[in-house]
Amino acid sequence: MTGHPYHSMPPLRWAVRRLARAYRLPVAVRARLVLSVTDLAEDELQAGRPVTLHTAQEAGADADSYVLAVTLRCPRATGPLAASGLPLPATKPSPDCATWRFTIPLPPAQPVSSSLPDDVSSRHDPWPDRTPGTDTQAVEEELRAAFAQTDAFGAEHRRLKHELAETNAGVLALYVQLEEGDEQLRRAHALILQELEDALRPAPLIVEGLELAVHYEPADPNAPTGGDLYDWFILPDGTLHITVVDALGHGLGSTRSALNVTHTVRTLALEGHPLQSILARTHEILMPLAPDLMATVLLARLDPATGKLQLANGSHPPALLLRTDGEARYLEVKGRGIGFPLPGSEQVLHAEIRPGDLLILYTDGLTESRRDPIEGEGRLIEAARRYADSPLADIPSSLAADMRTVVLHPDDTLALAIRTTRSGP
Template structure:
């Protein structure tokens, strides 16, 4: 399979089955959640970049062998057949690097247990729940690294001897932590930034730019999925705060909205119920539902910037969806904005970092309207990245930025 071949539902199902197979192997042999998360993400990247010998991904092609050393140490050897050997002269950019082998395969050696006592975990076949479990384990690991970092600085402040030696050690530890954070952040980005679903007649794209390149998991998150009736739902969340806690808060809100939606709550009640469930945190959000068969669009707001409609012909228009966000007084949507997209229309959903880079929201919205109209005819991913670059040509106020694009092509016959 080449890079030009389209992603199909069979491809997606194959990747999900592959991920479930790897999780089952890891759980069966007591591999830690953190290593399991890295392995699953690495295999997913190889699959999506079409390195697998069997594609769509065939979970039966994955080989897992438990090796026990004379001293009792156990290792799970996972082998994934590839089209050709990996090119070691180029960076692989995988969360968990495979062993260097000449054969056309990716091979990982993972510390395991001979007779693991595995705690109750999410069903490996439930990709959303399993990913959530892995993400929380990685977040806990990040918290642990940050505590170690703070403890080391505290110890340095309390001592008056060996300052130079301890300073050198601190710098070395900081560099180790930065490298560890970089790996974890790449894994978190894969888990936090879900790939767009396949929706006939709709083209989806996203561009994310963190305020801090060393901490790319801030509180600006999104979620998109297709309901049972074929409706596309998109949620954009901007949690108040910084760091891992802010990321966790935003993740809680997106998962709450998804759960409430699947439980059948109407669109107009989602923000209010999410606020009742997530006490103690603050976030703005916007929820959009699009019927790809008719172009009917409904928007429910929670204190979030309005969506921007860029029609195929005519002037751009903001679509305000009034309401108050999670953690604000009297939270909830006060009305639903309804409109109908025509073939060729482009809808933009974003967080406030896009329009506040110069500190003036009104000016930012005018500039966004102009930039969106100027670049709307470009391929979607290029249009989104170009709009963000144009909006951030001068940055006086830095904040995370998410820009999602929904281009309506019209009902597929």
């Protein structure tokens, strides 16, 4: 079909349908081709400008097929054809024509006659099978094909939706199982770590004339080990010795460092070394073994019979003493920690704890949760006064909960409380 002009839509539409049938194009493709050609030709025909329809056979990709090229030309178009968004996209659109290509299997179909009517009312009709109902039949055939395709898409959509629902149900069930398994694993993991933590920390002490309580809170609840550690024991003379350590870092490495410090301090204390010399001596012993170790340390010795208190400090936050009348003061002692330059406590501070007084030893995680240690020390005094009349066993945890209402800098936290109960020497 070569270059036949069309002046109205019905002959053009019929020619495209006949062409598609002659080359055995699928009905759905034929319908799209008819719509695409008429969409492009509509403006031209309404403006009285004729269009032409061309066909050509081109070599195919293999010997078993060839390519049919169908071209609509609009030679008098006043602007580029609107070839975008067509039901069947053109493979080679240009300003005045559009081409569609189809792969046709061999043997080739018989081409249609090149003699095409310009109007359905032409007296010389070259289409022997054209009857008044033929156009209607072709349209119905295309509609049936479109409905069948729509029904097929609907059935496929329902099938996929059903499969998706089954898949989602299976994924949800698997997710629930995984969550249950993870929860069991977390509980087992937490139990093991809790047992490990309990094994690292000394057993509770019962000391006549004293009450003791401690609270530890890790920076990461899923990793309860850390560098904040304490040790307490009774010396041969009946004096209570307490060591509070804050080793640099988190996790098992800092726990190992803190344990090295507490074990070395315990050994030196039981050997009878003076309190002021223990920190410097601990540094000397540990540095060859762990040159990267850094830790702040607070040492306290308390005579339960007299209430006499001694403190040595190596870069650690000061102990807080709260009297029964509400008077509070920090027991400051200058010194440098293990792994610091010139380690050791510069002196030993002496104080007396009276019946009912409260002594708080802690690590910096308690007072520096808001990154301001000065503000934290003031808040700690207020919290200690607020809970001073509580059972001693509840005071460390109450202090930690109060002080950590806002945590800007998560850190391991240790709080240890001591209160004398003696009535006299």
